[in-house]
Amino acid sequence: MESKVLGRIGPRVAKSGCAAAGSCGGTDEQLAHLPEEIRKKVYNHPCYSEQAHHYFARMHVAVAPACNIQCHYCNRKYDCANESRPGVVSELLTPEQAVKKTLAVAASIPQMAVLGVAGPGDPLANPERTFATFRALSEQAPDIKLCVSTNGLALPDWVDELAKCNIDHVTITINCVDPEVGAGIYPWIFWNNRRIKGVKGVKILIERQQKGLEMLVERGILVKVNSVMIPGVNDEHLAEVSRVVKQKGAFLHNVMPLIAKAEHGTFYGVMGQRGPTHGELQALQDACAGNMNVMRHCRQCRADAVGMLGEDRGAEFAMDKIETMEIDYAAAMPRRARVHAAINEELAAKRAGTVHVPSAPPSPAGTKYRPVLMAVATAGGGLINRHFGHAREFLVYEASSQGVRFVGHRKADRYCGGGDTCGDGESALAGIIRILEGCEAVLCSRIGYEPWELLEQAGVQPNGEHAMEPIEEAVMAVYREMIDLGKLDAGHDAMQSKARA
Amino acid sequence: MALSIVGSCVNCRACEPLCPSEAVFEDKPHFRIDAKKCTECEGEFADAQCASICPIEGAILDAAGEAMNPPGSLTGIPPECMAEAMAELQAH
Numbered sequence: 001m002e003s004k005v006l007g008r009i010g011p012r013v014a015k016s017g018c019a020a021a022g023s024c025g026g027t028d029e030q031l032a033h034l035p036e037e038i039r040k041k042v043y044n045h046p047c048y049s050e051q052a053h054h055y056f057a058r059m060h061v062a063v064a065p066a067c068n069i070q071c072h073y074c075n076r077k078y079d080c081a082n083e084s085r086p087g088v089v090s091e092l093l094t095p096e097q098a099v100k101k102t103l104a105v106a107a108s109i110p111q112m113a114v115l116g117v118a119g120p121g122d123p124l125a126n127p128e129r130t131f132a133t134f135r136a137l138s139e140q141a142p143d144i145k146l147c148v149s150t151n152g153l154a155l156p157d158w159v160d161e162l163a164k165c166n167i168d169h170v171t172i173t174i175n176c177v178d179p180e181v182g183a184g185i186y187p188w189i190f191w192n193n194r195r196i197k198g199v200k201g202v203k204i205l206i207e208r209q210q211k212g213l214e215m216l217v218e219r220g221i222l223v224k225v226n227s228v229m230i231p232g233v234n235d236e237h238l239a240e241v242s243r244v245v246k247q248k249g250a251f252l253h254n255v256m257p258l259i260a261k262a263e264h265g266t267f268y269g270v271m272g273q274r275g276p277t278h279g280e281l282q283a284l285q286d287a288c289a290g291n292m293n294v295m296r297h298c299r300q301c302r303a304d305a306v307g308m309l310g311e312d313r314g315a316e317f318a319m320d321k322i323e324t325m326e327i328d329y330a331a332a333m334p335r336r337a338r339v340h341a342a343i344n345e346e347l348a349a350k351r352a353g354t355v356h357v358p359s360a361p362p363s364p365a366g367t368k369y370r371p372v373l374m375a376v377a378t379a380g381g382g383l384i385n386r387h388f389g390h391a392r393e394f395l396v397y398e399a400s401s402q403g404v405r406f407v408g409h410r411k412a413d414r415y416c417g418g419g420d421t422c423g424d425g426e427s428a429l430a431g432i433i434r435i436l437e438g439c440e441a442v443l444c445s446r447i448g449y450e451p452w453e454l455l456e457q458a459g460v461q462p463n464g465e466h467a468m469e470p471i472e473e474a475v476m477a478v479y480r481e482m483i484d485l486g487k488l489d490a491g492h493d494a495m496q497s498k499a500r501a
Numbered sequence: 502m503a504l505s506i507v508g509s510c511v512n513c514r515a516c517e518p519l520c521p522s523e524a525v526f527e528d529k530p531h532f533r534i535d536a537k538k539c540t541e542c543e544g545e546f547a548d549a550q551c552a553s554i555c556p557i558e559g560a561i562l563d564a565a566g567e568a569m570n571p572p573g574s575l576t577g578i579p580p581e582c583m584a585e586a587m588a589e590l591q592a593h
Contacts, residue, residue, distance in 0.1 A: 066515035067556060070575060076556040077511055092512075121513060128518075187577045193519075193546050195553040262586045270578050270586045 038251065041168055041222055043347060044113050044340065045145060046309050048169065048224060048252060050297045050406055051350070053309045054382040055343045058114040059105050061098035062091065062304040063129045067121035068153050069189040069205060071175075072267035073228060073258055076121075091304060092120075095132035097319055102137060104322050105306055106144055107332035109313075110339035114145045118171075120304075124154040127161075134165040141329060143336055145169065149226070153189060153205050155212030163219050170216055171254075172209055173226040176234050177244050179203040184233045187267070210248065217249030224252040224295070229276050229284055230268070231258070242288040253288055254295040257281050278396075278438060282407055296408045297395075308380050310393045310409065369488040371400035374475050375410070375436050375460075377444035384466050384474050388447035396439060397471065399479035404472040410435045433458045441478055443471075502564050503539035504549055506532050509560045516551035516561075525551055 046053040067076065093101065106112045115137060117123040123130040134146055147169035148162065155172065162170065176182040182202035189201040196204065216223050225245045227238050234241075242253045258275040260268035267273075276284070285294045297309065307313040376384055377391035393411050397404050412432050429451055436442060442460050445467040455462045466474035482488050503524075506516075510531035517525045517532060522545075524538035534551070541564070542549045552561045552569035558576065559568040572580040 065511075065513040066554075067513070068515075068554065070556060072577070075576075076513060077509075121515070125515065187575065190515075190554040193550060193553070194548060263590050265583075265586075267576050267578050270582055 038222060042251075044344060045147075045169065046114060047116075047147075047171075048222075048295070050295070051347060051382075052113075053297050054378070054380050055111065055347065056113040057109055057111045057306075057308045058116060059102065059112060059306040060116045060118050060304055061093055061101060061133060062120055063093050063095055063098045063133050064117055064119055064123040064126035065092055065121045066125045067119075067151075068125040068191070069122070069151050069201075070187050071151075072185055072187065072273075073230070073260060075265040075269075077265060091319060093304075093319065095129050095136065097322070098133045099136045099140065100327070101317055101319070101322050102144065103141060103327045103329045104325050105317050106141060106336065107327050107329055109307065110332070110336040111308070111343070112144070112336075113340065114147060114169075115141075116147045116149060118149040122151050122154070123148050124150045124158050127154070127158060131161060131165065134167065138166050143333055143340075147171065149173070150212075151205070152209030152212050153191065154208075156208055156215055159212065159215040159219065159221075162216075163221060167221065169222045169224070171224045171226055172213060172250075173228070174209050174213075174241055174245060175227050175230070176202070176237055177206060177210070177241050178237060179206060181234050181237045182206060185228075185230065210244075213245060213248050213250060223250045224254060225250045226254045226256060228258050229255050229281060231274060231276050231280065233273070235276065235280070235284060238284060239287050242294075252293045252295050255281065255285050255288055278408065278410065278435075285408070296406060369401055369483055371398050372441070372479055372482060372488070373398055373407070373439045374478060375439040375442040376471050376475070377442070378471060382470055382472075384443050384469055384471055385445050388442065388444040388451055388462065388464075391444065394436065394439075394442065395471070397475045399475050404475045404479075429454060433460065436460050440482075443474055443478065502541055502543075503534060503536035504541055504551060504564070504569065505534050505536070505562050506551075507560060507562060509557050511557055511560075513556065515554045515556070519550040519554060521545040521550065 042048045042052075044052050044056050046056045046058050067074075070076075102115050106115075117130050117133060130148065134148075137144060137146060146165060146167045148167060149171040150173070152172045152174065155170075175185050179199045179202040182205065183199045186202050186205060188195050188197045189205050190196075191201065191204050213223055213225075223245075225241070227234070227241055229235055229238060238255060242255075245253065258268060258273070260266060260273050260275055262269050262272075285296055288294050304314050305312045306317055374397050375394035376397060377386035377388055377394060378384060379386045391412055393409050395409050396407050398407050412428075412435060432451075433455065436455075436458075439460055441463055442455060443463045443466055446464050447455075447462050452462045463478055466477065469477075506525075508531065512527075512531055514527075514532070517527065519525075520534075520539075521542060522538045522540050524535045524540075525532055526535060549561075549569065555561050555570060556575060558570045558572050558574060561569045563569055572583070576583075
């Protein structure tokens with residue numbers, strides 16, 4: 001599915017694949033230029049493979065509270081159960097509790113494939129707690145992939161230990177390769193028993209990040225690079241970051257939007273630094289895609305998230321509930337293996353192209369239909385299978401004469417589900433209509449009458465006709481329909497806006 | 502001559518392993534410093550270790566009760582901006 005669909009994106013992605021591999025080969029999937037060994041590691045990792053994230057779940061355990069740097073988008077005081085963003089956590093676990101929680105989740109959610117330590121501080125600034133968790137899990141649950149996310153400052157000291165624990169994926173957050181740019185992002189680092197402020201500290205951080213990246217690549221450990229896009233601070237600089245990290249061997253670049261609000265109490269939030277618009281983020285991701293593989297399905301999850309990307313079932317596995325659970329992991333393992341095998345088989349069939357994929361509509365000679373963005377409500381499995389009213393996020397796809405491509409996701413709950421006491425009181429539906437800006441249709445399994453009308457008025461066509469169908473096929477079908485109805489003909493838009501006025 | 506940890510501590514544990522005198526210990530509701538053991542890192546390090554990694558302004562006090570990391574010194578947020586933002590939020 002993904003292979004064919006992405007293949008039709010056209011020259012841009014195909015070129016990045018070629019440039020990275022030196023040859024195109026016979027396939028055009030986004031990660032297809034990677035050596036087979038790496039692809040095997042990636043195909044069932046929801047955070048690394050766009051395809052896998054529809055099927056496999058992940059969880060984070062919050063065992064690492066200490067940090068060795070300060071970032072302007074982080075506030076170490078913040079803790080709110082309604083917040084869903086990186087670095088935020090409600091329940092800190094001991095390594096023993098983390099192991100028990102992981103086994104409990106993996107036994108009850110067999111799709112759970114990956115366990116990550118991502119904070120809420122920096123995992124490698126808490127080496128004892130982080131590695132105690134990894135060591136125990138690599139022994140007790142060898143069927144779970146382990147990964148870690150770090151700011152990179154301590155990374156070179158721990159690369160060998162990471163390799164020993166069979167960690168084959170590491171994410172480094174790299175927001176800059178220029179200390180002058182970084183001085184606007186990192187106020188200080190703690191290094192060699194000193195707090196070092198300003199450019200001097202950032203220079204050390206950058207050197208350590210780059211050294212850590214090189215050491216991991218040398219050992220065959222996969223490296224993904226995360227960057228936070230901060231308009232006016234590092235937005236123009238991130239294409240350079242992408243170029244540098246790709247050249248050093250990172251296999252995926254994940255550009256994420258800054259999340260900043262005054263109530264977060266962060267430097268950026270209080271000082272009024274804005275985050276990027278959906279359009280700005282997409283444009284930068286497109287620019288970086290010229291350099292390397294860019295990830296667009298990241299959900300910026302909490303340091304204690306549980307479940308499929310985009311969902312958080314953490315509350316079902318709070319520590320008080322775990323304590324009373326009897327977990328027979330030995331019995332769960334064969335069941336997990338069967339579920340994973342079935343999913344892998346389905347994914348392999350899709351990669352091989354034996355599953356039907358939508359074809360692009362033929363455009364009459366001399367005409368070229370403009371691309372259209374559509375939002376999709378899904379509960380996983382690559383299908384349109386979520387009720388509009390139940391969707392907490394929408395995946396956004398672009399349909400064009402070159403096919404269908406996934407371009408990103410948009411959160412429906414604006415990072416907060418706190419009701420009256422939290423947020424600005426905007427009605428949920430108005431909020432959703434706003435986040436769907438730029439999308440001309442929304443595909444879901446069902447939708448109520450009231451939202452239908454309001455969406456239509458806002459210029460977003462609701463569509464419940466493709467329930468349970470594969471996303472890309474449905475998006476292409478709707479695109480063809482728009483063409484047949486003449487909605488994409490030159491001049492139609494102008495007529496529409498005239499009619500509305 | 503000893504430093505102390507006060508109520509704004511968020512229990513991030515960063516200071517505990519750094520203390521050369523093992524004066525920092527876990528306690529409820531937050532970590533504390535054993536005044537009998539604390540040397541303020543005199544003779545060991547140029548700067549007191551706990552106060553050098555602590556991310557929370559005002560959470561560690563010197564012997565005179567003054568904040569080792571005064572408001573604005575770690576986050577870079579001018580205290581008046583923080584006060585204004587918080588007042589704005591409370592007004593809603």
